Each structure stands twice: as C-alpha cells, then as structure tokens.
Amino acid sequence: MGFASKSPWVIHYDASSCNGCDIEVLAALCPGYDVERFGIINTGNPKHADIFLVTGSVNEQNKPVLQEIYNQMLEPKVVVACGCCACTGGVFHDCYNVIGGVDQAIPVDVYAPGCAVRPEAIIDAVVEGLGVLEQKAAALKENQKKGA
Amino acid sequence: MDANFLITTIIGTVCFAVLAPVIGCLIDGIDRIVSARMQGRVGPKLLQPYWDVRKLLGKDKVAVSGSEDTYIGLALFFAILAGGIFFSGGNLLLVVFVITLSSLFFIVAAYSTRSPYAEVGAARETLQVMSYEPMVLFMAVAFYQVVGTFDTSGVFLLRHPAICTAWGAFIGLCFVLTIKLRKSPFDISSSHHAHQEIVKGITTEMSGPTLAKVEIMHWCETVLFMGWVGVFFVFSHPISILVAVLVALVIYLFEIWVDNNFARVKWQAMLKWAWIVALVAGGLNVAVLAFI
Ligand code: SF4
Numbered sequence: 496m497g498f499a500s501k502s503p504w505v506i507h508y509d510a511s512s513c514n515g516c517d518i519e520v521l522a523a524l525c526p527g528y529d530v531e532r533f534g535i536i537n538t539g540n541p542k543h544a545d546i547f548l549v550t551g552s553v554n555e556q557n558k559p560v561l562q563e564i565y566n567q568m569l570e571p572k573v574v575v576a577c578g579c580c581a582c583t584g585g586v587f588h589d590c591y592n593v594i595g596g597v598d599q600a601i602p603v604d605v606y607a608p609g610c611a612v613r614p615e616a617i618i619d620a621v622v623e624g625l626g627v628l629e630q631k632a633a634a635l636k637e638n639q640k641k642g643a
Numbered sequence: 644m645d646a647n648f649l650i651t652t653i654i655g656t657v658c659f660a661v662l663a664p665v666i667g668c669l670i671d672g673i674d675r676i677v678s679a680r681m682q683g684r685v686g687p688k689l690l691q692p693y694w695d696v697r698k699l700l701g702k703d704k705v706a707v708s709g710s711e712d713t714y715i716g717l718a719l720f721f722a723i724l725a726g727g728i729f730f731s732g733g734n735l736l737l738v739v740f741v742i743t744l745s746s747l748f749f750i751v752a753a754y755s756t757r758s759p760y761a762e763v764g765a766a767r768e769t770l771q772v773m774s775y776e777p778m779v780l781f782m783a784v785a786f787y788q789v790v791g792t793f794d795t796s797g798v799f800l801l802r803h804p805a806i807c808t809a810w811g812a813f814i815g816l817c818f819v820l821t822i823k824l825r826k827s828p829f830d831i832s833s834s835h836h837a838h839q840e841i842v843k844g845i846t847t848e849m850s851g852p853t854l855a856k857v858e859i860m861h862w863c864e865t866v867l868f869m870g871w872v873g874v875f876f877v878f879s880h881p882i883s884i885l886v887a888v889l890v891a892l893v894i895y896l897f898e899i900w901v902d903n904n905f906a907r908v909k910w911q912a913m914l915k916w917a918w919i920v921a922l923v924a925g926g927l928n929v930a931v932l933a934f935i
Binding site for chain 1: 675679682683684685686687688691694695697698701702703705843846847848849850851854
C-alpha cells in the first residue's frame with residue numbers, strides 16, 4: 496500500500512439542495528467518528544486536499560465553482576458524490592434550474608447514495624475512494640517517470 | 644571564525660539534518676495522539692506525520708510562483724543550519740538570527756505567490772516574528788550573562804544549570820514558544836489539523852512537495868526550540884542532559900495542553916502579551932543579572 500491512501504485529506508463543498516447531506520458530512524468529520532484514525536483531515540484548501548466530498552445537486556450557478564475547486568486540487572485526487580442529490584440530482588432532479596448530479600460538472604469516482612447519506616456510508620465511500628486514489632497515484636508516478 | 648569551528652558546524656549541521664526530522668516527526672506524531680486523547684478520540688498512528696509528508700512528496704508538482712519552492716528550500720536550509728550550529732555548541736545569538744532568517748524566507752515564499760490568503764498569512768507570520776523576537780533576544784542575552792559566552796558548549800563548564808539564575812528568561816521563553824510552535828492561542832498565521840484560519844494562512848498556496856518541505860522545516864524547528872528549553876538545565880554533570888530532555892518533554896506536553904485548551908486570540912493581544920512578558924520576565928531577569 497502506498498502513502499496516498501494513508502493520509503487522505505478531504506475538502507468538502509455543498510453544491511445546493513436541502514443541506515441534509517452537508518450536515519451528515521460534517522457529522523462524519525466530528526470527533527465521534529474520529530476519522531483522523533485513518534489519517535483523514537478536513538482541509539479548507541483545495542491545494543492540500545486529496546478527496547473532494549461534494550453534496551447536493553449541480554446548477555448553472557455552482558457548476559463553475561465546483562470545477563474551479565476540482566481544478567485547483569492536485570493529482571492524484573478523488574471525487575466522492577455524497578447523497579442522492581450529488582449522485583443524480585435526487586428529489587430535485589426535475590427542478591427548472593438543476594442540471595443533475597455532480598458528474599454533470601466534474602468526473603466522479605465514488606457514489607455514496609442515501610437521503611440523507613449516513614456518516615457510515617460517507618466513511619465507506621471514502622475508504623472505497625482510497626483504492627482509486629492509490630491507482631491514480633501509481634499512474635501519476637508512472638507518467639512522471641516517462642515524462643521527466 | 645577558525646577552521647575548527649567551521650568543521651564542527653558542518654558536522655553538526657549534517658547530523659542535525661539527518662536526526663532532527665526523525666525526532667521532530669516522532670514528536671509531531673505524539674503531539675497528534677496526545678491531542679486526540681485530550682479530545683476523547685483515539686487519534687492517528689504515531690507515524691502519521693511521516694505518511695503525510697511521503698504522500699505530499701508523491702503529489703503532482705504545481706506552483707503559483709516559480710520562486711516559491713526556492714524560498715522554501717532556503718527556509719528549510721537555514722532552519723537546519725540553525726539547529727546544526729546550536730547542537731554543535733555554536734553561538735546562540737547566531738542561532739537566533741539564522742532561525743529568524745529561515746522564518747523570513749518562509750514569509751517571502753508566501754508573499755511571492757501574490758495570493759490574498761497567503762498574504763494575510765504572511766503578514767500575520769511577520770507579526771508573530773515581531774512578537775517573539777524580543778523575548779528570544781533577551782533569552783540569548785541572559786544566557787550570555789549566566790554562562791559568560793554565547794557559545795552553547797559553554798554550559799558544560801557551569802557548576803549550576805542556567806535555570807538557577809535565568810528562570811525569568813526561561814518562563815518568557817516558554818511563553819513565546821507557543822507562538823514559535825504556531826500553537827493555539829497564537830496559531831494566527833496558519834493552523835494545524837482540522838481547524839482553519841483564513842483558509843490556511845501562510846501555507847495556502849503551498850502544495851505537494853513544497854508543503855512537505857514546510858512540514859520538515861517545522862519538525863526541525865521543534866527540535867531546535869526544545870533544545871533551547873533544554874539548554875537551561877545542562878551543566879557540568881552528565882546526568883543533566885537527561886534532565887534537560889525530560890524537561891523539554893514536559894514543556895512540550897504543556898504546550899499541547901495549552902494548544903487544546905485555549906481559543907485563538909487576535910494578533911493585537913498576542914503582540915501585547917508577548918512584549919509584556921518579554922519586558923517583565925526577560926527584561927527584569929537581564930537587569931538583575933547585570934547587577935549581580
Ligand atoms: S440527498 Fe436528501 S438529504 Fe441529501 S441533500 Fe439531497 S435532499 Fe438533502
């Protein structure tokens with residue numbers, strides 16, 4: 496196992512919707528679940544983050560914001576869509592302004608369904624994301640070797 | 644400056660460059676576990692800081708400013724040099740200036756990115772330097788008054804440890820140590836762990852391998868500052884070195900306790916209190932020592 500999956504720092508963005516999942520994400524990061532056991536740290540800075548937790552559906556207003564945060568993150572990076580809204584648009588899917596899930600704006604690696612998504616499901620999804628992170632880290636290393 | 648001094652400094656610096664990151668990393672690991680326990684959590688593994696740095700080194704290399712990495716490299720170099728001079732028995736005043744130079748390169752690195760967040764952090768780091776510098780200089784002067792030389796190797800000739808007569812300076816040093824270690828309530832330029840201060844203050848634009856260097860620099864600084872604490876307890880008796888290490892450990896645990904129990908203050912309060920403590924504890928100590 497590489498080092499990428501041993502120290503996943505997360506950043507959290509609430510795109511829209513009812514904020515239920517947003518609160519669940521914060522709950523998962525609270526001391527009760529003690530995610531620092533797995534090296535997980537909540538950062539507010541995309542440049543320090545490895546895992547991007549997005550909640551809520553995407554609309555024209557927040558699409559550029561989402562893309563901006565995603566672009567500022569350094570490879571290897573993983574996006575986790577937390578909650579039904581973030582996965583597909585959820586109950587808001589047919590709102591006049593909603594484009595759909597997070598994957599309409601940026602590539603998503605792991606989907607964590609639930610309305611609201613449970614903290615356990617979020618932690619599960621992040622652990623799932625670690626595998627992807629590890630693959631991407633290996634790929635990046637390979638590319639760097641070839642490139643430089 | 645004779646050749647002898649140069650050789651001991653070089654050897655000391657090389658040893659410090661190898662050992663300090665290891666010790667600093669372990670201290671950081673213990674720090675995080677103890678902090679977690681104080682908050683009723685289990686906390687990360689001991690080697691978590693090492694894993695963090697290894698991960699950061701493996702990340703893609705992106706920089707807003709081309710010179711940022713160079714400045715950080717220089718900051719790291721001077722932090723190591725300061726440690727090398729200190730632990731090889733060199734001039735304490737020189738150590739103080741070299742470690743300040745390291746901080747200045749750190750600040751310049753943040754300014755070079757032109758990011759508003761980093762600039763706020765850099766401005767606050769400058770204030771932190773302003774806050775602790777008088778006390779650090781008082782410490783060096785008190786050290787000279789007690790030991791009779793600025794050379795740290797001089798403590799091995801003492802009959803009593805410096806703490807006997809320079810305890811005022813020691814208390815002042817412990818106070819500014821919180822600022823130097825960037826711990827709460829004085830973590831205003833950047834903050835550790837989950838909490839944030841205007842995003843990430845001085846390290847906002849530093850990422851990947853550059854941030855890894857910053858972490859390693861912090862480890863080296865921690866070891867150096869613990870050395871400053873310990874030097875007050877060393878005298879001609881060899882067992883005193885053990886005592887010094889123990890005291891440094893206790894002081895560090897105290898710093899963790901302070902970190903976990905106090906809310907961050909505004910910079911005005913930091914500057915005011917750091918200078919008051921410097922003048923009262925450090926200034927009085929130096930004045931009294933000048934008369935006896
Ligand atoms: S999935 Fe449910 S709880 Fe979560 S943001 Fe959407 S509506 Fe709210």
